[in-house]
Amino acid sequence: MERNNVVRWLLNYGIILILCLLVISFSFATANFMKLSTIFTILKQVSIIGIISVGMTYVMLTGGIDLSVGSIAGVSAVTAAILMMHGVPIVPACIIVLLISLLYGAISGFFITHFNIPALIVTLGVMTSLRGLAYIVTDGMPVFGFNDNFGSFANSTLWLLPYPVILAAAVFIIAFISLEKTCMGRYLYGVGGNEEASRLSGVNVVRIKYFAYAVSGLLSGLAGLVLLSRTNSGQPAAGLGYEMDAITAVVLAGVNIMGGEGRIGMVVIGVLIMGVLGTGMIMCNINDYVQQFVKGIVLIGAVAFSAYSKTMRSRMMNK
Numbered sequence: 001m002e003r004n005n006v007v008r009w010l011l012n013y014g015i016i017l018i019l020c021l022l023v024i025s026f027s028f029a030t031a032n033f034m035k036l037s038t039i040f041t042i043l044k045q046v047s048i049i050g051i052i053s054v055g056m057t058y059v060m061l062t063g064g065i066d067l068s069v070g071s072i073a074g075v076s077a078v079t080a081a082i083l084m085m086h087g088v089p090i091v092p093a094c095i096i097v098l099l100i101s102l103l104y105g106a107i108s109g110f111f112i113t114h115f116n117i118p119a120l121i122v123t124l125g126v127m128t129s130l131r132g133l134a135y136i137v138t139d140g141m142p143v144f145g146f147n148d149n150f151g152s153f154a155n156s157t158l159w160l161l162p163y164p165v166i167l168a169a170a171v172f173i174i175a176f177i178s179l180e181k182t183c184m185g186r187y188l189y190g191v192g193g194n195e196e197a198s199r200l201s202g203v204n205v206v207r208i209k210y211f212a213y214a215v216s217g218l219l220s221g222l223a224g225l226v227l228l229s230r231t232n233s234g235q236p237a238a239g240l241g242y243e244m245d246a247i248t249a250v251v252l253a254g255v256n257i258m259g260g261e262g263r264i265g266m267v268v269i270g271v272l273i274m275g276v277l278g279t280g281m282i283m284c285n286i287n288d289y290v291q292q293f294v295k296g297i298v299l300i301g302a303v304a305f306s307a308y309s310k311t312m313r314s315r316m317m318n319k
Contacts, residue, residue, distance in 0.1 A: 013266075019276065026276065033283060044164055047168035048164070049223075051171050053267050053270070054219055058215045061259055064112065066123045066213065068108060071239060073224035074130070078234040079137075080094060083097070102217050106214045108216075109210040134236040175264050188208060191259070244295065244299065250270060251303055253266035
């Protein structure tokens with residue numbers, strides 16, 4: 001019985017152990033890793049991926065996937081930069097960008113639900129189209145010359161905590177309440193667990209999927225605004241590869257790729273693992289090619305462990 005409890009703990013919380021081992025390993029590998037400045041750098045970096053990962057969690061809980069999140073973040077940053085460059089005040093520009101981002105997500109939801117096209121194909125198409133749009137509107141050049149005050153958000157702190165970190169924490173808290181304490185959260189889990197049963201129970205499956213992809217688009221747009229504030233320029237290539245980091249973080253957290261299982265609280269740990277891994281490899285002077293290789297292996301390992309965990313839980317329940 002004790003052995004079963006240990007196995008169950010490892011299946012549910014083993015990701016925390018992995019995070020601790022990574023931190024210890026990089027602390028020995030480089031003396032500067034545990035400095036306060038490094039910790040805050042990691043937190044600022046993961047704040048963007050963290051916000052995107054929350055939206056990805058909503059989508060994956062329904063059994064879907066969203067490959068367009070990085071492109072939405074990139075085109076949102078470019079759009080906001082262009083609007084502010086043409087005199088639109090910061091707040092209206094951000095609201096417009098967030099509404100457009102929500103629309104991008106809703107478009108994915110429309111084609112997935114009404115045409116029964118696999119989410120992988122739809123969001124891949126949206127990803128490619130929006131990345132092309134970012135290059136079209138900028139002619140492939142960075143956008144400069146907008147309100148300098150906008151950049152102060154990413155570089156300001158409250159009680160030593162950077163504003164982007166506080167924003168990401170707020171997004172996670174809202175997501176936790178939404179998923180754990182509301183009917184909408186239960187419907188998301190239900191649709192991912194058994195879509196047909198949810199439909200027969202009276203759940204509007206189409207509306208739930210629209211909601212999931214719209215939230216993903218909205219949060220990707222928000223991440224794009226944070227990214228714009230950090231870089232202080234609208235880069236058409238911004239957000240490239242963010243979708244893979246977000247998917248890896250969410251799968252590491254134990255969110256089932258088939259939907260219906262996972263906890264938003266553990267996504268925080270998954271995001272931190274990606275941040276620690278990325279920063280640690282950079283500080284150890286590991287080149288970009290090796291970093292990409294390692295991240296790919298981590299994603300494959302996370303998916304394999306997710307499938308293994310599901311099998312083990314089923315066996316333990318049947319005993």
